[in-house]
Amino acid sequence: MVNSISVFSGNSNPDLCQKICDMIKVKPAPALISRFSDGEVRVKIEENVRGKDVFVVQSTSSPVNENLMELLIMIDALRRASAKRITAVIPYFGYARQDRKDQPRVPITAKLVANLIDNAGANRVLTMDLHAGQIQGFFDIPVDNLYAVNAFLDYSSIKSVNSADLVVVSPDVGGIKIARAYAKRLGAGLAIVDKRRVSPDSTEAMHILGEVDGKIALIVDDIIATGSSLIEGARALKKFGAKKVYAAISHGVLSKDAADRVENSDIDELLITDSIALSEEKKRSKIKVISVASLFAEAIQRIHLEKSISILFDFVPQ
Ligand code: R5P
Numbered sequence: 001m002v003n004s005i006s007v008f009s010g011n012s013n014p015d016l017c018q019k020i021c022d023m024i025k026v027k028p029a030p031a032l033i034s035r036f037s038d039g040e041v042r043v044k045i046e047e048n049v050r051g052k053d054v055f056v057v058q059s060t061s062s063p064v065n066e067n068l069m070e071l072l073i074m075i076d077a078l079r080r081a082s083a084k085r086i087t088a089v090i091p092y093f094g095y096a097r098q099d100r101k102d103q104p105r106v107p108i109t110a111k112l113v114a115n116l117i118d119n120a121g122a123n124r125v126l127t128m129d130l131h132a133g134q135i136q137g138f139f140d141i142p143v144d145n146l147y148a149v150n151a152f153l154d155y156s157s158i159k160s161v162n163s164a165d166l167v168v169v170s171p172d173v174g175g176i177k178i179a180r181a182y183a184k185r186l187g188a189g190l191a192i193v194d195k196r197r198v199s200p201d202s203t204e205a206m207h208i209l210g211e212v213d214g215k216i217a218l219i220v221d222d223i224i225a226t227g228s229s230l231i232e233g234a235r236a237l238k239k240f241g242a243k244k245v246y247a248a249i250s251h252g253v254l255s256k257d258a259a260d261r262v263e264n265s266d267i268d269e270l271l272i273t274d275s276i277a278l279s280e281e282k283k284r285s286k287i288k289v290i291s292v293a294s295l296f297a298e299a300i301q302r303i304h305l306e307k308s309i310s311i312l313f314d315f316v317p318q
Contacts, residue, residue: 010058019293060094079121091275096131114138129250177317213241227258
């Protein structure tokens with residue numbers, strides 16, 4: 001495998017790329033990814049990729065525009081260097097939350113970004129817990145959307161809870177499919193927070209639909225950004241009698257002071273994945289990072305060997 005596969009990393013998450021490479025038993029491929037004096041992205045691929053199966057690991061997390069441009073420019077460089085196939089490995093696909101025109105005169109950024117990646121020259125995309133499954137259809141190339149669920153459910157705090165004591169909670173109506181799938185997998189109850197977004201940065205939990213009194217609650221969601229949805233949901237769950245509140249959120253965007261707000265909230269433990277690198281400033285005792293490197297390593301090896309990856313999709317929210 002070593003000669004025909006190259007795994008490149010952008011600057012968004014080199015630690016995750018390194019872990020993936022260790023598992024595949026290859027070295028991260030050499031590339032210069034820096035900036036010109038005026039801030040433009042400068043890329044130079046420093047190995048021959050002619051005829052190779054190439055993977056570029058880059059989350060489009062903050063700084064979102066910088067990381068997105070790096071990804072596009074790396075793909076362009078690899079295409080012009082005659083790579084045989086380029087897979088954009090995007091553990092966290094940003095700009096996904098604007099996925100429909102829900103008000104007049106707003107963009108659909110998820111579609112725009114999909115077009116940009118397509119047009120840059122990617123041949124396929126490998127991602128995880130897309131904000132909405134239908135974003136796969138925004139691309140004209142194959143997209144594999146992995147799920148972090150197995151990594152979360154392997155975690156000791158969750159594994160040790162008796163299913164009869166557990167209730168899986170969706171922090172809003174939009175997340176119900178994924179919560180239902182977790183509840184089914186765990187044999188646990190299901191509840192929903194009736195949330196209202198007051199402004200782009202704050203939400204209010206109105207009611208809880210479902211039985212949570214005396215239970216251990218597990219809130220599941222794709223993104224924690226400001227933390228408002230989660231913190232408000234946890235507050236309401238404790239108010240209605242939940243004994244403990246855990247959260248399993250795939251992508252730790254953790255914008256603004258979200259890490260501090262989580263630390264001072266009713267949440268007992270927040271699990272996130274390493275789809276987005278957690279900076280030192282955002283590390284808190286309640287925030288635990290679960291690696292999805294093995295999931296991506298397995299998927300990359302299967303794609304490279306033209307093997308089915310449906311074995312990794314034993315969890316499809318419906
Ligand atoms: C909403 O549809 C998403 O699934 C998340 O619930 C939301 O993006 C979280 O945002 P915040 O942490 O700012 O409340």
